[in-house]
Amino acid sequence: MKHTFPRLTALLIAGFLMQASLHAQEAKPAAKPATATGKSGVVATVNGVAIPSSRADALLQSQLAQGQQDSEQMRAAVRNDLITREILSQASKKKGFDKKPEVLAQFELSRQGILVNAYLQDFVATHPVTDEAIKKEYDNIVKTMGSKEYKARHILVEKEDEAKSIIARLQKGEKFEELAKLSKDPGNKDRGGDLGWAAPSGYVKPFADALTKLEKGKFSATPVKTEFGWHVIQLDDVRDLKHPPLDEVKPQIQQRLQQQILEKQIAELRAKAKVE
Numbered sequence: 095m096k097h098t099f100p101r102l103t104a105l106l107i108a109g110f111l112m113q114a115s116l117h118a119q120e121a122k123p124a125a126k127p128a129t130a131t132g133k134s135g136v137v138a139t140v141n142g143v144a145i146p147s148s149r150a151d152a153l154l155q156s157q158l159a160q161g162q163q164d165s166e167q168m169r170a171a172v173r174n175d176l177i178t179r180e181i182l183s184q185a186s187k188k189k190g191f192d193k194k195p196e197v198l199a200q201f202e203l204s205r206q207g208i209l210v211n212a213y214l215q216d217f218v219a220t221h222p223v224t225d226e227a228i229k230k231e232y233d234n235i236v237k238t239m240g241s242k243e244y245k246a247r248h249i250l251v252e253k254e255d256e257a258k259s260i261i262a263r264l265q266k267g268e269k270f271e272e273l274a275k276l277s278k279d280p281g282n283k284d285r286g287g288d289l290g291w292a293a294p295s296g297y298v299k300p301f302a303d304a305l306t307k308l309e310k311g312k313f314s315a316t317p318v319k320t321e322f323g324w325h326v327i328q329l330d331d332v333r334d335l336k337h338p339p340l341d342e343v344k345p346q347i348q349q350r351l352q353q354q355i356l357e358k359q360i361a362e363l364r365a366k367a368k369v370e
Contacts, residue, residue, distance in 0.1 A: 137173055140180040150176055217359060223351045231347050232340050239293040245331040246305055247271075247287035250279040250323050257317030257324040264313055270328050278323065287328070293335055301325060 136144040154172045158164055191197050247270055251257050260273050271286030282288050294302035304318040308329040318325040 138177050138180075140177055141184060143180060143184065145176050145180055214356065217356065218352060221355055221359075223348045223355070227351055228344055228347050229340065231351060232343065235347075236337050239295050239335060239337065241335055242306075242332055243291050243293045243335040244305055244329060245291050245333075246289045247274065247282075247328040247330060248279070248289060248301075249274050249277040249283075249287050249326040251276065251326075252278065252323050254317050254319070254324050257326050260326050261313070261315065261317070264326070270313060273326075291333075298322075301327070305329060 135147045137147045137150045138145045150169075150172055153176060154164075154169060157168065157172065162168055186192065249257075249260055249270070251260070256276075260276065263273060264270060274283055274285075274287030277283040277287055279287070294306050296302075297305065298320050300318055300320045304314055304325075304327055308314065308327065310329055310332055313328040314326055318327055
């Protein structure tokens with residue numbers, strides 16, 4: 095029988111160890127702080143194996159990064175967690191798990207993940223997104239979205255003749271909301287084809303072009319072809335588009351630009367790599 099250790103299982107075990115350590119501290123005074131170096135930077139010794147304080151510092155920092163509060167209880171829990179890990183690690187080695195190929199493969203994946211994360215963190219720190227870049231991207235978004243938003247309805251059908259037939263019926267006075275039941279768009283056919291408020295940039299270009307040319311209260315005199323089929327569009331209303339202030343969306347724009355920078359760097363590294 096093969097023994098595998100999926101990432102999810104590892105995370106669950108790690109979480110269990112930390113929670114067990116925290117609960118243990120509730121029943122007794124806090125132990126020695128996790129960052130206490132002791133002899134030669136050792137936080138504890140288990141069956142003659144020393145646990146370096148650098149390992150405790152790393153685990154503590156990972157907990158703080160997840161929103162945990164630094165405290166004597168947390169530091170003691172980190173120490174106890176590391177002791178439990180070492181005990182279980184030694185037990186695992188006695189059973190020979192450290193020699194199994196599938197376990198060694200997981201070791202290598204974990205090692206690579208840590209190295210990748212360190213590289214990406216350093217790259218982000220040394221290639222920050224500037225305020226000028228964020229402002230430029232914000233201006234581009236505002237320009238793309240335009241100054242108006244439209245409240246529209248549509249009826250989507252497969253064939254042009256079907257759309258023409260619907261237009262003819264509209265011209266004879268039938269209600270758009272009733273004819274919308276013929277639409278193959280399940281998202282709004284039962285709501286009279288209502289698409290709600292949206293900027294033209296939210297639609298595919300042929301649809302947006304036809305929509306912005308309509309007068310309020312009018313429907314398209316000819317079918318509109320898009321990749322989804324044939325549309326009959328009605329414009330219910332138009333209003334000024336209120337863009338959120340830059341400060342409100344700055345974090346999202348910064349994150350998106352940072353992601354683009356990372357993707358570009360990865361693409362460049364892949365292009366230079368010799369892959370056989």
